[in-house]
Every structure is written in structure tokens, then in C-alpha cells.
């Protein structure tokens with residue numbers, strides 16, 4: 088069980104993510120959506136203890152009773168076994184081209200203290216679990232000898248090797264063809280202990296996630312069951328995102344979002360979306376709180 092409460096991320100005095108709270112139950116799949124620059128990756132990186140130099144997180148995040156935020160550097164190593172991440176955009180750069188894939192899967196386990204022989208045997212089992220044919224033979228291959236889809240499966244095996252409580256996938260948009268991507272998504276759904284799935288592709292979220300968090304300007308502006316949020320968005324930002332996505336039938340008249348995402352530190356006071364919102368009024372200079380049980384939104388002029 089992941090429990091995030093009041094998570095903020097800042098680079099010095101520049102606030103990049105503000106007071107984000109959410110939880111993920113075992114087995115649950117949660118989508119984190121929003122345009123580029125909304126704070127999605129920083130939220131994920133803070134859960135993995137992988138924030139860039141000069142950027143720090145405050146607040147609380149616990150996974151199965153272990154703190155993920157504010158832990159000393161020496162604890163970060165074991166933390167990375169508990170939260171696994173996978174970015175399957177560029178499987179070629181994430182894998183070491185000079186090392187056999189079996190050795191790479193083995194290495195992530197020996198680094199976490201598993202004896203070499205046991206790790207080696209488990210590596211082949213993991214390659215089988217991600218449905219690679221002839222896993223023992225694949226283990227002896229180099230990344231360039233595999234197809235793009237096979238390399239992604241190897242990366243999933245690596246991500247799952249240390250039995251994490253949570254799998255995080257950041258921007259899984261991929262150059263792979265649609266059928267390969269679909270098979271990969273199905274495998275992730277089947278094998279992830281719990282999933283935080285980050286993407287700007289709402290159609291993918293619709294096929295993978297049970298619940299969604301919509302982020303903008305470093306805030307969660309709407310959250311709730313995926314079907315409900317996608318069919319009855321309340322925040323005007325969510326409404327705009329959906330209007331611009333391929334989920335909305337062509338010709339449906341919904342306001343699309345004007346302008347572009349501001350740079351960090353240049354969002355307006357009050358509602359962070361108000362300078363792009365066609366419904367903005369005087370009230371919007373006051374920041375709306377995220378309210379509502381189940382399906383929550385932070386908007387003074389919600390849609391129905």
C-alpha cells in the first residue's frame with residue numbers, strides 16, 4: 088500500500104510540485120496524467136529517491152510501512168528495490184549493450200544482496216514470467232540480438248527482480264507498433280504488484296488504469312475512478328485534455344485548452360489553470376482546494 092501525503096518538490100525556493108496526496112492499494116493501477124511540465128516525473132522520481140541534484144522533496148510517502156521521502160542516502164539503495172521503475176521509451180539505452188541480458192537481470196538482484204547462483208536461476212525464471220520464449224537462450228543473448236518488444240520484456244523482468252511493492256512506468260509512449268505495445272501493457276497489468284502509470288496518452292490510461300490523478304502546475308487538480316473522470320470530468324483542465332485526446336469523437340464540441348503550459352514558477356496565483364481557462368472569474372484568484380470523496384476536483388467552476 089502506497090500512501091502519499093502532502094508531497095512537495097522544490098528546487099531551492101522554486102516550488103515544482105505542491106502538496107500532492109494520493110494512495111494506491113495493493114493490486115491497484117493508477118494513472119497520472121497531465122501535459123508535459125505538470126510535475127508528473129518529479130512526483131515519480133521523489134518516490135524512487137531519484138530526484139536530480141538540487142531538487143528536494145518534503146511531505147510523506149510510505150510504501151508498506153517504509154518511508155520513501157526524506158530517507159538518508161545510505162537507505163536509498165534498499166528503497167529502490169521496493170519501488171521499481173520502468174521507462175520503456177528507449178529500451179536500448181536502458182540496457183547495457185555489452186552485457187548479456189541474463190547477467191543484467193542477475194546483477195540487479197546481487198546488488199540487493201541475493202547470492203549469485205540463486206540470482207542467476209531466478210533471472211531465467213523472470214525472463215520466463217515476462218513470456219520470453221526460450222528464456223535460457225535469451226539470457227545468453229546481448230540486447231542487440233533481441234527485438235524491441237523482447238528488450239521491453241527484459242526491462243520489465245529487471246524492474247520486477249527485487250519484488251517491488253510498486254511499479255512505476257513513466258511515459259510509456261513508444262516507437263513500437265501498436266500490437267507489441269498492447270501486449271506489453273497487458274503484461275504490465277498482469278505482473279505489476281501495484282502500478283503508477285504516467286502518460287499523456289489518455290487512451291492508454293483508459294485501457295490500463297482503474298483510477299486517475301490529473302496533474303497541472305505541480306498540483307493534483309482532479310482525481311477519481313477512471314471511467315467517471317473520463318466520462319464526466321469536473322475540472323476544466325481535465326475537460327480540455329479529454330477534448331484534445333483521441334478518446335473524444337471527432338466533431339464533439341468541447342473547449343480545447345488555449346495557450347501552453349507555463350514554465351515552473353510562472354503559473355498564476357490562485358487556480359494555477361486560470362490564465363488558460365475559458366471559465367475563469369474573480370473567484371479563481373483564490374486557490375481552490377481538492378474536494379470531494381472518490382471523485383475530487385479543485386475548480387471553482389466545475390463542469391457536470
Ligand SMILES: Nc1ncnc2c1ncn2[C@@H]1O[C@H](COP(=O)(O)OP(=O)(O)O)[C@@H](O)[C@H]1O
Nearest residue numbers: 098103123124125126127128129139142350351
Ligand atoms: N532539476 C530541475 N530544476 C528546476 N526545475 C525542474 C527540474 N526538473 C524539472 N523541473 C521543472 O519542473 C516542472 C515539472 O517537471 P516534470 O515533473 O518533469 O514534468 P512532467 O513529467 O509532467 O512533464 C517543469 O516545469 C520542469 O521544467
Ligand SMILES: [Mg+2]
Nearest residue numbers: 127128129258
Ligand atoms: Mg515527465
